[in-house]
Amino acid sequence: MSNFRFKALEIAQSRQALAVAAPTERVGDFFGSNTFNSEVMRTLLSPEAYLKVTEAISTNGQIDRTIADEVAGAMKSWATSKGATHYTHWFQPLTGETAEKHDAFFDITMEGKAVEKFKGSALVQQEPDASSFPNGGLRNTFEARGYTGWDPSSPAFLMDNGAGGKTLCIPSVFISYTGEALDYKTPLLKALNALDKAATAVCQYFDRNITKVTPTLGPEQEYFVVDRALFYARPDLVLAGRTVFGHSPARGQQLEDHYFGSIPPRINAFMVDFEFESMKLGMPVRTRHNEVAPGQFEVAPTFEEVNLAVDHNALLMDLMEKVSEKHNLKVLFHEKPFAGVNGSGKHNNWSMGTNTGVNLLAPSTKPKESLRFLTFLVNVVKAVHDNADLLRATIASAGNEHRLGANEAPPAIVSVFLGESLTQALNDLETKSEVTVNKGDNVYYKLGLNRIPSLMRDNTDRNRTSPFAFTGNKFEFRAVGSAANSASTMTVLNAIVADQLNAFKSDLDARLAKGEKKELAIVDILKEYYANTKRILFEGNGYSDEWVEEAARRGLSNIKSSPEALGVFVQPESLALFERTGVMNHAEVESRYEIELEKYIKNVQIESRVMGDLAMNHVVSTALKYQNKLAETARNLVDLGMNAEAGPIKDILREISTRVIAIKRSVESMVDARKKANNVTDTTERAKLYSTEVKDHFDIIRYEVDKLEEVVDDEDWPLVKYRELLFVK
Incomplete structure (x- = not known):
């Protein structure tokens, strides 16, 4: 037992859960303590400066430089007092x-003295080199610089460097020298602004007191955790984020005993630790539990404004990776790090709230x-019906391609689930012009146990197999x-909801201009919309083959490959939508398409190279050494006249030879396919070749390698096995 695998196992098995102490007894005493929040x-700040900053945040206004100087001074004072x-x-x-370029809070005077310095100009804008970031053709060689700009709507926060110091982190947008967005945040802020305007305009038909609509988000984050030593003993996990080989263990998730089970001590300590750190950063993480697959877990926050929720999720993932190192663990965010068990999603729970405290997606029994x-x-x-392919494009990636369509994730077909009650309400609207949402009377379970309090059944349905499901007062996009x-x-x-609300307002205003009564006009428009879009509604099992056939009959798209899905971004209809809503111009959309294709190509390329290396330099070489041992044993038996006894060993020798030859030929074919793809200059065509001709070899090579894992002596096998990786205690 001298190989690296067993050394890693020995280290992993010796680890114990770390003790984690709460900062204080009450969460309220430390929640947000490391954020430059409103309090x-x-x-x-002076009352005037505070008012201008908060007004700018709530109204999407601009903060002038004089106020920025005062905010910068306050930020520096607060941050340095906490060790930044x-x-x-x-x-x-x-x-x-996420990205960051750290600058010190000091400058050198002409006399050579160090003075603390942080002006408003430094707060508002920085100039990182944009030349090494993906730009999709937006950046010329002579325009390498980029600009980051302070986003005051997302609070600045302190991040512990892990080496005795702290850094003040200022959430920012990132744009090119020529002004185009090079980040995720800038288009998001524009989309949120577009929805606010469109939804507020529609709300005005019902309530003049509504002057702002804020989209909200609660992203449930699924992830796997493995021991750090075992992680580094698997080169594929280190380089590709997933295991390209691995035979399914005798016990995986089939007993369903891991889901919501007792959290293993080491994992629980890690969870408690990153939750404390999250709360200091103002991230409202509330839920933790085991997920379905062994070694899989979930963390979920309270709903927040979308921009803040997105920032917090990105920060949370970064924080989890840092804290896991302290606990000698590694977090895996890859959508499918292990074959044969459930993959991981990020369920985006989305809704819209008004400044009057109304959830626009909360059913009501009052007519208005x-x-x-x-x-x-x-x-x-x-909006989802008309832009289903565009929504599908947003979840296209090399990692998610392994997950979508499997029996634990929504299919690549975008459908909407509303539940029996709401579907009936919409059917009544269409056929009878009745505007009633029956929330139903409370129904209680009869358990026959008097000591148990009455349990009430939720009247809203829930379909875990739907990619876009209504769950009571929000939609859950499960396919991310x-x-x-x-x-x-x-x-x-x-953006698509904003665009649709603008179209609805236009349709309604046209009817009102003709003198139609508002309520009747709204009902007529909704009836027409529903009749034209109800084919996207599906209440059944989204994992079933029958649904794939039914969706095809309905004319719904089933875009399975990422390159094909990403192509929807640059279709004329998509470009026009982004331009209409002011979210992105044509150059920004086209650059994102180019970037996502390049990311896809690079990810598949890395997986292919890792697969070839492991197959030939680890698996085949090990199999041949083991074959030599068996051959020597077989020869000895024959020499002793025990030909019959040598027969089964010869069968194993033939199997090893057959599988080794198949692996070698498939790896060579895969390398040839990769070379062919790399010689293609057009990015779209190169991505398609990686999606088909290169990736087509993956399952073939994996099958042969996983079969060898069953044959080669356990003590000789070089790769940490699934049974060792997945059951961290």
Whole structure:
């Protein structure tokens, strides 16, 4: 047992859960303590400056430079008092990771003395080099610089460097020298602004007191956790984020005993630790539990404004990775790190709230409120129906491609689930012009146990197999991948709903101009919308083959490959929508398409190279050594006249030879396919070749390698096995 695998197992098995102490007994004493939030600003800023900053945040207004100087001074004072030595504009480039460039809080005078310095100009804007970030053709070689700009709507925060110092992180947008967005945040902010204007205009038909609509988001984050030593003993996990080989263990998730089970001690300590750190940063994480697959878990926050929720999710993922290192663990955000068990998603729970405290997607039994609810519900359904392919494009990635369509994730077909009650309400609207939303009477379960309090059944349905499901007072987009930045999906979702609400307002105003009564005109429009879009509604099992056939009969798209899905971004209809809503110009959309294709190509390319290396340098070489041992044993038996006894060993020798030859030939074919793809200059065509001709070899090679894992002596097998990776205690 001298190989690296067993050394890693020995280390992993010796680990114990770390003790984690709460900062204080009450969460309220430390929640947001590391954020430059509204309460801190009220204390440190003048009343005039505080009012201007908060007004700018609520009205999407601009903060002038004089106020920025005062805010910068307050930020520096607050941050340095808490041990900060540097500051950075924290932004989200299109790499999929967060980025930061740290600058010290001091400057050198002409006399050579160090003085603390942080002006408003440094707060408002920084100039990182944009040349190494994905730009999709937006950046010329002589225009390498980029600019980050402070987003005051997302509070600045302190990040512990882990080496005794802290850095003040300032959430920021990131743009090119020529002014185009190079990040996720800028288009998202524009989409949120577009939805606010469109939804507020529609709300005015029902309530003049509504002057602002704020989209909200609660992203449930699924992830796997493995021991750190075992992680580094798997080169594919290190380089590709997923295991390209691995035979299914005798016990996986089939007993369903992991889901909501007792959280393993080491994992629980890690969860408690990152939750404490999250709360200090103002992130309202509330839920933790085991997920379905062994080694899989989930964390979920309270709903927040979409921009803040997206920032917090990106920060949370970064924080989880840092805290896991302290616990000798590694977090895996890849959508499908292990074959044969459930993959991980990031369920985006989305809704819209008004400044008057109304959730626009909350059903009501009052006629006026019911009509308003149905107005927003039907418009959301129509937006998804008319732009289903574009919404599908937002979840396209190399990682999510492994997950979508499997038996634990929504299919690539975009459908909407409303539940029996709401579907009936819309059918009544269409056939009878009745505007009623029956929330139903409370129904209680009869358990026959008097000591148990009465349990009430939720009258809203829930369909875990639907990619876009209504869940009581919000929609849950379940198809987003766990490693994704939710900004991409949220940008498109808010943009398409804003565009649809603008179309609804135009349709309604045209009818009102003809003298039609408002309520009747609204009902007629909703009836027409519903009749034209109800084919996207599906109440059944989205995992079933029958649904795939039914969806085809309905004319719904089933875009399975990421390159094909991403192509929807640059279709004329998509470009026109982004331009109409002011979210992105043509160059920005086209650059994102180019970037996403390049990311897809690089991810598949890395997986292919890792697969070839492991197959030939680890698996085949090990199999041949083991074959030599068996051959020696077989020869010895034959020499002793035990030909019959040598027969089974010869069968194993033949199997190893057959599988080794198949692996070698498939790897060579895969390399040839990769070379062919790399020689293609057109990015779209190269991505398609990687999606088909290169990826087509993956399952073939994996099958042969996983079969060898069953044959080769356990003590000789070089790769940490699934049974060892998945059951962390």
